[in-house]
Amino acid sequence: xxxxxxxxGFRSRRQTSENNRxxxxxxxxxxxxxxxxxxxxxxxxxxxxxGLQLGGSLLGVWTWDEFExxxxxxxxxxxxxxxxxxxxxxxxxxxxxxxxxKAVGLEEPPEAYVMAHCDxxxxxxxxxxxxxxxxxxxxxxxxxxxxxxxxGGPARLLVPHxxxxxxxxxxxxxxxxxxxxxxxxxxxxxxxxxxxxxxQRYDGD
Amino acid sequence: MAGRPGAGSRGRNEPGQEHHPAADELVRPPAGQHVDxxxxxxxxxxxxxxxxxxxPPEDGRLTLTVERVRDGEVSSYLLDELRVGDDLExxxxxxxxxxxxxxxxxxxxxxxxxxxxxxxxxxxxxxxxSSDATPALxxxxxxxxxxxxxxxxxxxxxxxxxxxxxxxxxxREQPSDWLGHCGRIDEALLAGHCFxxxxxxxxxxxGPTDFVESIAxxxxxxxxxxxxxxxxxxxxxxx
Numbered sequence: 001x002x003x004x005x006x007x008x009g010f011r012s013r014r015q016t017s018e019n020n021r022x023x024x025x026x027x028x029x030x031x032x033x034x035x036x037x038x039x040x041x042x043x044x045x046x047x048x049x050x051g052l053q054l055g056g057s058l059l060g061v062w063t064w065d066e067f068e069x070x071x072x073x074x075x076x077x078x079x080x081x082x083x084x085x086x087x088x089x090x091x092x093x094x095x096x097x098x099x100x101x102k103a104v105g106l107e108e109p110p111e112a113y114v115m116a117h118c119d120x121x122x123x124x125x126x127x128x129x130x131x132x133x134x135x136x137x138x139x140x141x142x143x144x145x146x147x148x149x150x151x152g153g154p155a156r157l158l159v160p161h162x163x164x165x166x167x168x169x170x171x172x173x174x175x176x177x178x179x180x181x182x183x184x185x186x187x188x189x190x191x192x193x194x195x196x197x198x199x200q201r202y203d204g205d
Numbered sequence: 206m207a208g209r210p211g212a213g214s215r216g217r218n219e220p221g222q223e224h225h226p227a228a229d230e231l232v233r234p235p236a237g238q239h240v241d242x243x244x245x246x247x248x249x250x251x252x253x254x255x256x257x258x259x260x261p262p263e264d265g266r267l268t269l270t271v272e273r274v275r276d277g278e279v280s281s282y283l284l285d286e287l288r289v290g291d292d293l294e295x296x297x298x299x300x301x302x303x304x305x306x307x308x309x310x311x312x313x314x315x316x317x318x319x320x321x322x323x324x325x326x327x328x329x330x331x332x333x334x335s336s337d338a339t340p341a342l343x344x345x346x347x348x349x350x351x352x353x354x355x356x357x358x359x360x361x362x363x364x365x366x367x368x369x370x371x372x373x374x375x376x377r378e379q380p381s382d383w384l385g386h387c388g389r390i391d392e393a394l395l396a397g398h399c400f401x402x403x404x405x406x407x408x409x410x411x412g413p414t415d416f417v418e419s420i421a422x423x424x425x426x427x428x429x430x431x432x433x434x435x436x437x438x439x440x441x442x443x444x
Contacts, residue, residue, distance in 0.1 A: 009286040010244045010252075025243070025253040027278075034414045035438050037302055039421035039431045084253050121432055150418060188301040201241075202299060 021078055023196035026086040033085055034150050037184070041119040041170055045154050050138065052104060053175040054111070060104035064154065070095045070103055073137060077160040079167070080196040092158055094139035097131040100174075111176035115183060116157050119170040124183035125192065126159055126166055128176075135161060138171060163194040163201070233262045235304035236331035237324040237409070240267065240297030244282060254279040257323035257411075257439070258298055259355075261330035262306075267298075270323040270354065303409065303437045307332060311339035311407065312400045316390070316420050318346045318412020321439040322354050325411055329369070333362055342370045342398060342406075346390050346416065349378035372398050392423045402428050411437040 022028060045064040052060045062070070074093045080086045101109060109128040116124050130136065139158040140147055147153035152169030159166045165185050186192050191200040199205060236258075243253045260268035274280045287293065305313060305328045315325040322345060332341060347353045353373060363371040374386040374394065386394055400406040408429060410420045417436045424434050 008288075008291055010282050011246050025251055027252060033438065034418070036436060038436055039425050039434050040418060041431065042425075083255060150414075185302075189299060202296075 021088060022086055023080055024199045025201075026080055026084055026196065029085040029087055032087060032151065033081065033083070035081065035083060035165075036120075036150075036169060037122065038120055040149050043119055043149065043154055043170060048154055049172065050155065051173040052100060053173055055176075059106070059110075060100070062103075067095065067138070067155070068140070071099045073099070073134075075134075075137070075158075075160075079160050079164050082163040082165055082190065082194070082196075082201050086196075090160075091143050092137065092139040093141035093144070094137040094155065094158065096134055096137045097174075098134060100138070101132075109176070111178050113177040113180045115175045115177055115181060116168040116171050117173040117175060118168050119172055122168055122170070122184050124157075124166050124168045125177075125181055125186060126157075126162070127180070127193075130159060130162060135159065139167075161195075163191075163196055165190065166194055234298045235301075235306040235309075236261055236327040237304035238298035238300040238327075239324070240269065240295045241299065242269075242279065242283070243294045243296065244279060245294070252279050255299075257327070257437075259323045259326045259330075261327055261334050262298075263331065263334040270320055270326075272320040303411070303435050304328075305331070305407070305409065307335045307337035307339065309407070311341065312404055313339060313341045314399055314406045314408040315341065315343045316346075316395075316408065316410045316412075317343065318416035318420075318439075319348075319352070320354060321410075321412030321416070321437070323411075323439070324437065325409060326355055326359075328409070329359075329362060332369075333366070338368050340368045340400065340404075342372070342400065344372045344374065344390060344394070344398060346374040346376060346412070348376055350375060350380055350383075370398065390420060390423075392427065395420075395423055396427055399424075399427065399429075405430075405433065408434045409437075410434065411439050414438045 048064045050062045050067055051058045072093055073096050076089055076091050078086060078088045079090050109132060112128050114126050114128055114131060136159040138155050140155045142151060147156065155171060157168045157171045182192055189203050191202055191205050194200050239255045239257045241253055241255050243251060245251045256269040256271060258267055259270045271280055271283050273284055303324060315328065317325050325343065332339060345353065359371055363369050374390045375383065376389050379387050408424055410417050417438050421434055421436050425431055
């Protein structure tokens with residue numbers, strides 16, 4: 001079929017000044033919607049640990065205090081949810097994936113893919129190329145304040161250039177994989193990579 | 206748990222066993238899915254929103270429930286401009302997590318806030334259409350009796366089905382002779398109606414974010430396994 005014609009009577013009502021920062025099919029929001037597949041887990045920082053896993057062994061494990069003592073980075077970025085909202089200029093603080101690698105003495109990532117594992121059983125897969133070079137972090141602060149539990153606190157993965165389901169809430173373990181595998185939403189009909197600019201929402205996009 | 210869209214009835218055949226389900230049953234999606242509606246203006250501007258499907262998979266046509274969002278560019282168009290005979294571009298049905306099919310088992314505990322009833326309505330309609338006797342409970346929170354979407358249909362459904370229990374919670378306004386729950390759903394109401402934990406019910410909670418957060422937290426406190434509580438934040442999210 002050809003490009004669908006405009007439905008009768010539908011006119012653009014939105015301002016276009018920020019449209020170059022708005023991926024196709026997205027709209028701007030100023031609030032911060034919450035989307036999760038289940039209840040918000042009750043995570044205490046006293047029990048919290050973050051692990052970096054390769055095969056059967058852990059390359060590094062950080063308690064909350066150890067994690068907070070790692071080099072902190074602040075970034076300002078736009079985020080894009082697959083449910084169509086985009087939020088501009090969000091401010092996050094945390095530890096970049098590069099700094100986690102450095103902290104365990106790695107110059108190069110040992111494998112090409114990562115599976116993030118979270119409290120509550122959620123998982124998501126991300127290529128390592130999308131985590132290095134300052135592109136991703138484990139974020140523990142939003143807008144200067146500790147990250148609220150409903151938004152993934154105490155810490156979530158932040159990969160802002162991909163749809164936001166990749167920025168897994170309540171992350172606890174990053175597991176290196178030699179080959180790509182599919183996480184929670186990715187095995188339920190969502191796209192394996194999730195580039196908002198190519199509108200890779202669902203499998204086959 | 207269901208697989209990808211359209212895979213709702215997979216895996217019920219024994220290897221080597223001849224079985225010929227009706228063609229529509231093979232491709233029938235589970236209940237609780239959504240569609241993405243896409244509107245394109247003549248200047249190329251596009252707006253997309255997701256709407257839950259209210260009709261059961263057995264129906265030949267799709268029914269969406271659209272709540273008007275103030276200044277919402279898509280809901281206003283659908284409710285004010287769209288006419289019978291107009292073309293509408295949409296994609297779906299989509300979704301393989303917040304879904305239920307009769308072969309998923311139960312019991313099922315459905316908890317709706319406002320228009321969050323929509324995907325749960327599709328599940329109840331599917332359950333009835335397929336003559337499924339899975340024990341089901343719907344706890345439905347609305348501002349007033351007039352705000353209960355599908356009230357007649359739900360009441361009729363419950364009156365002819367002993368395995369379906371229906372509980373309304375009216376938060377703002379109650380009729381003078383109202384004997385049901387007044388105010389928000391609380392832990393006592395859940396504890397009094399929910400299936401016992403030993404029956405391992407699956408809970409589906411759909412409504413506005415605050416509603417879903419609070420109900421899910423209460424269910425966890427009552428001892429239900431978080432992995433059996435499926436949530437969908439629903440309603441106005443900007444459009």
